[in-house]
Amino acid sequence: EAGVVQSPRYKIIEKKQPVAFWCNPISGHNTLYWYLQNLGQGPELLIRYENEEAVDDSQLPKDRFSAERLKGVDSTLKIQPAELGDSAVYLCASSRQGRETQYFGPGTRLLVL
Amino acid sequence: AQTVTQSQPEMSVQEAETVTLSCTYDTSENNYYLFWYKQPPSRQMILVIRQEAYKQQNATENRFSVNFQKAAKSFSLKISDSQLGDTAMYFCAFMKHKQNSGYALNFGKGTSLLVTP
Numbered sequence: 001e002a003g004v005v006q007s008p009r010y011k012i013i014e015k016k017q018p019v020a021f022w023c024n025p026i027s028g029h030n031t032l033y034w035y036l037q038n039l040g041q042g043p044e045l046l047i048r049y050e051n052e053e054a055v056d057d058s059q060l061p062k063d064r065f066s067a068e069r070l071k072g073v074d075s076t077l078k079i080q081p082a083e084l085g086d087s088a089v090y091l092c093a094s095s096r097q098g099r100e101t102q103y104f105g106p107g108t109r110l111l112v113l
Numbered sequence: 114a115q116t117v118t119q120s121q122p123e124m125s126v127q128e129a130e131t132v133t134l135s136c137t138y139d140t141s142e143n144n145y146y147l148f149w150y151k152q153p154p155s156r157q158m159i160l161v162i163r164q165e166a167y168k169q170q171n172a173t174e175n176r177f178s179v180n181f182q183k184a185a186k187s188f189s190l191k192i193s194d195s196q197l198g199d200t201a202m203y204f205c206a207f208m209k210h211k212q213n214s215g216y217a218l219n220f221g222k223g224t225s226l227l228v229t230p
Contacts, residue, residue, distance in 0.1 A: 033217060042117075042204050042220025043158075056217065089156060100146045100208055102218060104158035 002026065004105035006092050012111045018080035021108045025073070025094030032069060033102060034077050035091040043091050049075065050097065082112045115140045115207045119221035126195045127229050133180075134190045134224045136205030142166075144210035147181065147188045148218065153201040161203070164188065166210070192226075200228045 005024040013019050025032050030051050035043035046065065048056040051072035060067065064083070069075040079086055089109050093102040116139045126132035138147070149161040164172045164181050171179050176196075180189045192199055202225050206218040 035218075040222070042206070042222050043218070044220070045217035048217055091158065093158075100210070101148075101160060101163065103160070104150075106155070106157045109156075 004092055004094055004103055006105035006108055008108055009106060010109050013082055014113050015084055016081040019082050019110065021077045021090050023075045023092030023105060026103055028096065029094035030097035031095045032075050033093040034067060037089040037091055084112050086110060087112045115219045117205050117207050117219050117221035119205055119224050121224045123225045125227040125229060128195055128197060130195055131191060131193045132195055134203050136188045136221060138186050138207050142209050146208045146210060148206040149190045150204045150206060151201045152204065195228045197228050199226060201226060
């Protein structure tokens with residue numbers, strides 16, 4: 001089966017510009033996660049979806065970050081406006097409902113200049 | 114909150130040798146899962162092995178095995194017969210257990226493993 005797909009793989013933008021990341025989870029996976037991975041660190045959760053419902057967004061900086069998962073499949077994570085400190089890798093992962101193993105996409109590496 | 118500590122930022126091992134990566138965690142939960150993920154330079158995070166806390170038997174996956182010490186809250190990864198392709202960042206991760214729902218993974222900071230010829 002196809003893995004988690006993310007695009008773009010790389011993005012370079014100037015600060016204050018908007019940026020969006022897209023994720024397509026593994027078919028049949030109800031749960032979708034967005035993680036932020038800073039250089040030299042482990043990933044940290046930004047938001048978790050069960051189907052189309054955001055069930056854990058406590059770590060999402062809501063002043064500039066937003067996310068959606070329309071129809072409970074694909075998801076988009078947006079930053080507006082981007083800041084220099086947002087330079088990081090944004091990872092998407094998915095899992096079957098009630099299952100503990102998460103499968104990760106290749107990530108989007110963002111560089112804010 | 115759960116914390117995961119990996120005390121070895123970098124390690125190296127020669128090809129065909131055995132290496133052990135350490136991980137400790139702190140939690141008040143009784144039911145949980147522990148994982149080791151591998152992240153090669155291409156950055157795709159890959160599951161290496163997982164352990165359910167209620168199982169006393171240590172998990173094994175081919176050349177990879179864990180030493181799970183629940184009382185000590187320790188979860189080390191042993192890689193036997195190391196191969197050049199094992200070179201990667203290794204992350205230990207913790208997840209609370211809840212039926213019919215997923216939880217986020219809490220990751221350690223990782224251990225960079227270099228396998229040398």
